[in-house]
Amino acid sequence: MDATGSRRLGCVIWFGQPEAQECSGLTEAGWNVRVAGGDVCVKVREGGGMVALADLRQGDAHLLQAMQQLMTDCPSVPWIALIPLDMPARRPQVKRILQGCRDFFSAPLDLPRLLVALEQAAGIPSRGAEVATDLPELVGRSAPVAAVVASLRKYAPIDLPVLITGETGVGKEVAARVLHRLSIRAMQPFVAINCGALPPNLVQSELFGHERGAFTGATARRIGHIESAAGGTILLDEVGDLPLDAQINLLRFLQEGVLQRVGNSRSVEVDVRVMAATHLDLEHAVAAGRFREDLYYRLNVLRLQIPPLRERGDDVDLLAHRFLERFRARQVCAASGFESVALRAMHRYPWPGNVRELRNRVQRAAVMAEGPLISATDLALPGDTEERDLPAVTSLGVFRASAEREVIAACLRECRFNISECARRLQVSRVTMYRLCKKYQLELRAP
Numbered sequence: 536m537d538a539t540g541s542r543r544l545g546c547v548i549w550f551g552q553p554e555a556q557e558c559s560g561l562t563e564a565g566w567n568v569r570v571a572g573g574d575v576c577v578k579v580r581e582g583g584g585m586v587a588l589a590d591l592r593q594g595d596a597h598l599l600q601a602m603q604q605l606m607t608d609c610p611s612v613p614w615i616a617l618i619p620l621d622m623p624a625r626r627p628q629v630k631r632i633l634q635g636c637r638d639f640f641s642a643p644l645d646l647p648r649l650l651v652a653l654e655q656a657a658g659i660p661s662r663g664a665e666v667a668t669d670l671p672e673l674v675g676r677s678a679p680v681a682a683v684v685a686s687l688r689k690y691a692p693i694d695l696p697v698l699i700t701g702e703t704g705v706g707k708e709v710a711a712r713v714l715h716r717l718s719i720r721a722m723q724p725f726v727a728i729n730c731g732a733l734p735p736n737l738v739q740s741e742l743f744g745h746e747r748g749a750f751t752g753a754t755a756r757r758i759g760h761i762e763s764a765a766g767g768t769i770l771l772d773e774v775g776d777l778p779l780d781a782q783i784n785l786l787r788f789l790q791e792g793v794l795q796r797v798g799n800s801r802s803v804e805v806d807v808r809v810m811a812a813t814h815l816d817l818e819h820a821v822a823a824g825r826f827r828e829d830l831y832y833r834l835n836v837l838r839l840q841i842p843p844l845r846e847r848g849d850d851v852d853l854l855a856h857r858f859l860e861r862f863r864a865r866q867v868c869a870a871s872g873f874e875s876v877a878l879r880a881m882h883r884y885p886w887p888g889n890v891r892e893l894r895n896r897v898q899r900a901a902v903m904a905e906g907p908l909i910s911a912t913d914l915a916l917p918g919d920t921e922e923r924d925l926p927a928v929t930s931l932g933v934f935r936a937s938a939e940r941e942v943i944a945a946c947l948r949e950c951r952f953n954i955s956e957c958a959r960r961l962q963v964s965r966v967t968m969y970r971l972c973k974k975y976q977l978e979l980r981a982p
């Protein structure tokens with residue numbers, strides 16, 4: 536505390552030009568702000584609540600040099616970056632600075648979150664204020680989700696491929712969209728394609744495009760999905776399902792940044808950030824020769840592992856309430872909450888279909904519920920609608936598999952064994968449907 540009784544926190548060295556309200560916001564919160572320009576020599580005492588802020592909104596070369604100098608001279612000073620949406624992150628100097636930063640902020644600056652980040656960077660014990668999340672699409676407060684959010688913030692501004700792994704329905708596409716939104720490519724397209732759903736004979740043309748007359752039925756030139764994401768991000772979902780010939784071309788694209796449309800030998804340069812997602816064990820697919828090792832290493836530069844829902848503790852309640860709220864906002868429905876027995880049943884259930892299954896069950900239960908509270912029966916959780924202990928002999932893996940089998944079998948019956956319809960309802964690809972039916976030895980037609 537200073538003589539006036541206000542809290543004194545430490546010093547922010549602002550490399551760049553803070554706006555007046557940014558400066559006053561920090562000063563009022565108790566920070567001493569020192570503005571450093573390219574020609575300003577900054578004397579830095581390491582430790583003692585010193586945090587450096589790399590304001591990349593101006594991108595001045597002298598400033599970048601001064602930032603790098605401080606990073607080299609005082610490696611223990613923590614850095615936070617403030618990035619504009621159109622920042623040229625490919626510049627090696629900018630890339631090096633971003634790699635040295637522990638947190639990132641994009642314009643417009645979220646001042647309350649910056650204040651929390653500054654205190655964390657300076658090692659100042661938090662005043663207990665909850666960090667206001669700026670990721671509305673990613674609901675969750677559990678420690679595993681907090682770790683994912685921390686990685687998302689680190690990876691977003693780094694213009695490198697990201698491999699997103701996790702079980703089906705955990706939110707891999709949600710994470711990819713957040714990465715894109717927080718990146719310098721946010722104003723450019725985000726294209727998500729499900730590699731497992733592409734017809735095998737058209738994979739190359741779907742990804743890379745084709746010229747008129749390249750094959751029977753190619754009546755006009757068509758731009759592929761990769762080119763349609765130019766300047767932005769492409770998410771290759773279910774990348775493990777890509778046929779080997781398409782893997783070779785994708786590898787070439789990742790190595791050289793060029794592609795060839797089917798039926799044309801000319802190389803086209805395309806600037807796209809590639810993200811890949813898979814629920815498969817890609818390392819296993821590489822060992823089995825189903826996935827190219829060189830492509831695996833090209834994709835697996837930054838790795839994001841999304842945890843299954845059953846490991847997220849109370850996030851189940853939070854998500855269930857959020858899905859119910861969203862449903863009520865769109866539809867007339869009697870239910871506005873959950874019975875405590877239903878909440879406990881949701882905690883016991885292993886959620887083989889993860890967040891997607893939770894959303895679908897909550898929506899269905901909201902339709903079924905006749906009173907103000909959703910009951911365990913409304914949720915129709917397979918094998919676990921009653922309050923009871925799990926049999927001691929059942930391992931979680933066995934229980935999870937049996938629940939997954941039951942959900943798929945019931946859906947197959949409801950869809951009269953129409954695989955496409957069933958895949959649509961369970962929101963997985965047809966390839967995944969066939970794989971799961973084979974795994975659980977389920978008949979593909981009515982007995």
Ligand SMILES: Nc1ncnc2c1ncn2[C@@H]1O[C@H](COP(=O)(O)OP(=O)(O)OP(=O)(O)O)[C@@H](O)[C@H]1O
Pocket residue numbers: 672673674675701702703704705706707708709710772812813814890891894962963
């Ligand atoms: N943390 C979250 N907060 C809110 N909604 C979420 C969250 N995670 C996932 N969802 C929702 O769950 C559904 C499934 O998410 P998503 O499609 O991203 O999963 P996925 O892991 O990519 O699935 P798949 O492996 O089948 O491709 C979507 O409706 C998504 O909006």
